[in-house]
């Protein structure tokens with residue numbers, strides 16, 4: 319009988335294992351960069367030639383290796399980072415599998431130079447396809463330089479699978495960006511064919527973002543922070559206006575390790591809902607800090623996927639952090655641009671402080687008596703309806719407070735609930751309409767131009783959403799109840815949201831086959847024909863349903879605000895204009911319409927001066 323099973327020679331085993339770790343130049347770059355970080359480097363240089371096909375080299379000033387370690391580092395499962403299986407559950411370093419260098423050396427020509435601070439001489443090792451060609455002492459700076467040449471020189475089939483240079487280069491830059499973002503305190507340079515492409519000095523995260531993505535990001539970053547007992551979120555999000563059509567610059571890091579998660583990225587986009595258009599993607603760089611015991615990072619060999627014990631909580635915390643940041647952004651910078659949120663690294667999370675900014679602002683420009691009395695500040699309201707399963711911490715319990723927050727019906731358009739107080743001037747005569755579409759209002763620091771339709775949609779949208787959530791929408795009774803007959807599928811659709819319609823103030827009841835009876839509509843909607851209003855609402859609801867993935871309530875609020883808002887071309891009285899301005903800035907997010915269009919622009923005195931060269 320013949321025995322046929324044999325152990326594979328190391329070189330072949332390494333080559334097979336390499337398939338998992340090294341798919342392309344970028345995967346090697348990632349491993350080399352992470353090793354440099356793990357070695358405590360404060361400056362890392364990257365040299366790329368021919369999109370990494372010819373050369374990927376990483377030079378660090380980290381702790382270096384002894385001659386024995388230098389040789390050992392190329393063995394498979396050789397690592398200095400974990401010793402016991404217990405360590406696996408408390409991983410804080412990047413590497414831990416101990417197979418990166420072995421894999422890279424199996425499929426490329428590798429040269430390492432390394433020296434520790436307390437040795438005079440360093441070590442040089444050359445390996446081609448797992449075969450050690452040279453090991454000798456060498457003069458070298460402290461730290462490690464590893465160059466990988468001719469990737470897949472010995473596996474032609476895989477070399478042929480490499481993509482064009484622009485594609486491979488894009489992958490390399492992406493890996494570089496991820497590591498550079500998560501270590502802003504480490505300086506990085508990247509050379510492409512000897513040309514310096516990035517030179518990133520050590521600095522703050524906001525500076526690193528600008529260094530990587532360009533100056534245009536300077537005015538666009540909003541700090542975001544949420545600290546909870548189990549999970550901290552920190553980082554920056556882009557202002558809604560910096561959102562792009564392509565989903566590009568979106569980064570999550572968990573314990574400083576880049577991860578991909580469509581679930582968590584949905585948490586961010588849902589917080590942006592109503593602030594950007596449906597086909598736009600917000601910018602974000604968010605760092606999650608979580609006890610390693612609650613995550614499993616070892617799901618995938620290239621380690622960009624992750625499992626959380628409790629994904630839903632992570633989702634909720636991220637969403638709330640982003641919402642809060644957007645809310646804070648609206649209270650300060652959008653209205654008073656002199657306070658720049660950028661480079662404001664002291665991410666304040668003190669609710670008192672935020673409420674203070676909020677209050678100060680409302681005093682400054684608008685006389686909002688009801689708002690002032692409220693003990694529930696603007697940013698707190700952002701939480702409402704946020705964690706749908708748990709009661710909102712800021713849910714007002716007292717009836718009196720609720721009254722303040724729900725927008726009153728009807729009366730609001732007749733009475734000057736919010737008035738602009740343009741410094742010492744009286745309130746009339748300073749607000750006027752252009753083209754019956756835009757409202758020009760004077761402020762203490764210049765002028766503001768509002769798009770009346772977008773602004774009104776925003777006001778109504780927030781009001782309706784609130785009404786649906788609290789079931790507080792007032793109703794006006796129809797003089798003559800109307801019946802609406804629908805097709806069966808529309809009938810089913812309406813049946814499914816009868817409760818929400820009631821909350822909004824619609825008094826609708828099933829009334830025979832596929833028919834509804836309308837006895838009342840929301841109090842603050844000016845209606846000529848209840849039936850038209852109802853059918854129009856249904857039509858709008860269906861349109862949004864096809865275009866966007868809105869939840870039912872959100873869709874209803876949006877649809878009704880679209881249908882019942884003031885339109886372009888509608889003449890407004892000075893009082894109505896002032897009410898509109900006042901109400902807009904009492905909104906949680908006054909800057910954008912629910913569809914993501916700007917509601918106003920500001921022309922501050924400085925810009926006006928600059929027109930005249932002053």
Ligand code: ADP
Pocket residue numbers: 349353354357378380381382383391392396397398399412413414415416417418419420461462
């Ligand atoms: P891992 O990072 O998973 O431990 P690697 O194959 O990437 O495995 O590296 C093996 C070992 O070589 C590391 O554990 C570390 O001790 C050493 N090493 C690798 N790169 C460097 C470096 N740039 N500086 C210092 N030590 C390094």
Ligand code: MG
Pocket residue numbers: 349352353412413414416418419
């Ligand atoms: Mg490693």
